Amino acid sequence: MKKIKFPTAQTILLIICAFSALLTWLIPAGKYDTLVFDSEKGVFNQIGLTKTTQLEASQSTLEELNVKIPIEKFTSGDIYKPIAIPGTYKEVTANPQGPIEFIMAPVKGIIQGADIIFLVLIIGGLIGIMNKTGAFDAGISKMANSLKGHEYVLIILVTTLVSIGGTTFGLAEETIAFYPILIPMFLAAKYDAMVPLAAIYLGTSIGTMCSTINPFSTIIASDSAGISWTTGLIPRAIFWVIGTTICILYILKYAKKVKNDPQLSIISDQREEISSLFAIKSTSDLKLTPRLLLILAVFALCFIIMILGVSIFGWWFEEMTAIFLAGAIIIGFISKMKEAEFVETFVKGASDLLGVALIIGIARGVSVLLDEGLVSDTLLYHASNVTGGMNKGVFANVMLFIYSGLSFFIPSSSGMAVLTMPIMSPLADNVGFGREVIVNCYQYGMGLFAFINPTGLILASLAIVKVGFDRWLKFCLPLLFILMIITMLWLIASIYLF
Known part of the structure; x- marks a missing residue:
């Protein structure tokens, strides 16, 4: 009997797209009015389904709309996306998504995701x-010799650094650049490809889950909830230390097991395929010449400039993409590569990640179907109505799972924040605790599901490493269960301790 293979990432996402289209036929259509600040005219625009109303940009307008956010958050540009206005939800005429819309959704998703797609290709x-x-081969050979007997340091270092990036400036999509670089290093250290995949993806996931000063989740969510982003900072920081430590220990345990016995690897049958894919060289006589050292320095500088630009100067995908393009050109000059050879090599390298780019676009198609089918707000409306009459601990944990569920349909952290916080955060007032608890539920709920969320970054990450989603689930689910229990307990404890 022929063994049934687990479907590819692209097929999984197309199935999810089909399911999302089906939901638009089953779930009643509904819509919240949204509020956006027009900086050019200095007014608010209240946007309904059929009309847009201009309102005075003042605190009294926000109070009349029951939006508990200081006016300065809008005028300063901290909140620049449309936010949902509490109490404005209404059922509207259904707009079910049929076969034509289903086919168009991935195309629209690719267009919407053009910024990150071009970053991946460059x-x-x-x-x-x-x-x-x-330069990679020489650098990896040097590193392997330097870390001989202490390869576990690489796991601790990588996981900690990407987790710091996640908790501070929202390092997430940018980590796609790290896989082709770090996987050969881990393979040279006699680990399997699951170890670097886990170190990078789990590291950034736990970092963004326990965001402390991340402008794309903590700050924008706090602003949208009408509180300072420093409120609730201490419990988030403590939980970041706890969560990152658990992830590191989990990866170290698996890494030690597969290093001692490679047959215990979850992807042992792919060892030769992955080694061939990343073309690591086992020779120890590779010389790190001054020219290659300069190339590695330019390459590293690209990432340093990217991180500084994102965290300090507010750069986004256009600037990041330009940095990597400039780096490629400079490295081509340093290596004295001929023009035709440079173009051919660059295009071949970009084509190797074309499948990853398509996965990102198809994942965006899920949100396109739900938004155009007018059911995203319906899901939010009913989610906000299920928590009435609960005690504090139960309420917090129900909110945790509500946000996990919503993140399947709205995987964007900033999009989730501005859409849900004006609706969800006032619920905390009714229960009797601070709105920072809702911000924490939002972060922890989205973060937990991000470990396995097929509409998030995991499928794109797996596609780079050529590891199936089923293998990832086998590796990750025990850790996810541990983190879920600890998160639930921490939420209850933080309500009463802070």
Whole structure:
């Protein structure tokens, strides 16, 4: 009997798209009015389904709309996306998504995700150039010799650093660039590819889950809830330490097991395929010449500039993409690569990540179907109505799972914050605790599900490493269960301790 293979990431997402389209036929359509600040005219626009009303941009207008957010958050640009206005939900004429809309959704998703897709393709080109120069092989050989007997340090270092990036400036999509670089290093250290995948993805996931000063989740969610982002900072920071430590210990345990016995690897049957894919060289006589050292320095500088730009200067995908393109060109000059060879190598490197780019676009198609089918707000409306009459601990944990569920349909952290916080945060007032608890529920709920959320980044990450979603679930689910229990207990404890 022929063994049934687990479907590819693209197929999984198309199935989810079909399910989302089906939901638009089953779930009643509904819509909240949204509020957005027009900085050019200095007014609020209240946007309904059929009309837009201009309102005075004042605190009294916000109070009349029951939006508990200081006016300064809008005028300063801290909140720039449309927010849902409490109490304005109404059922509207259904707009079910049929076969034509289903086919169009991935195309629209690719167009909407063009910024990150181009970043991925340019990074692919840069990696291709780096591989051609031989700098990676020489650097990996040097690192493998330096860490001999202490390879576990690499796991601790990578997981901690990406987790810090996640909790501070929202390092997430940018980590796609790290896989082709770090996987050969881990393979040279005699680990399997699941170890670097886990170190990078779990690290950034636990970091963003326990965001402390992340502007794309903590700050925008706190602003949208009408509180300072420093409120609730201490419990989030403590939980970041707890969560990151648990993830590191979990990865170290698995890494030690597969290093001692490679047959215990969850992806043992893919060892040769992955080693061939990332083309690691086992020779120890690779010389790290001054030219190759300069190439590695330029490559590292691209990431340093990217991190500084995002965290300090507010850069986004256009600037990040330009940095990597400039880095590829400079490295081409340093290596004395001929023009035709450079273009051919760059295009080949970009094409290697084309499948990843398509996955990102198809995942965006899920949100397109739900938004155009007018059911996203319906899901939010009913989710906000299920928590009445609960005690504090039960309420917090129900909110945790509500946010986990909603993140399947709204995987964007900033999008989730501005859409849900004006609706969800006032519920805390009724229960009797601070609105920062809702912010924590939002972060922890989205973060927990992000470990396995097929509409998030995991499928794109797995596609780079060529690891199936079923293998990832087998590796990740025990950790997810541990983190879920600890998160639920921490939510209850933080209500009464802080």
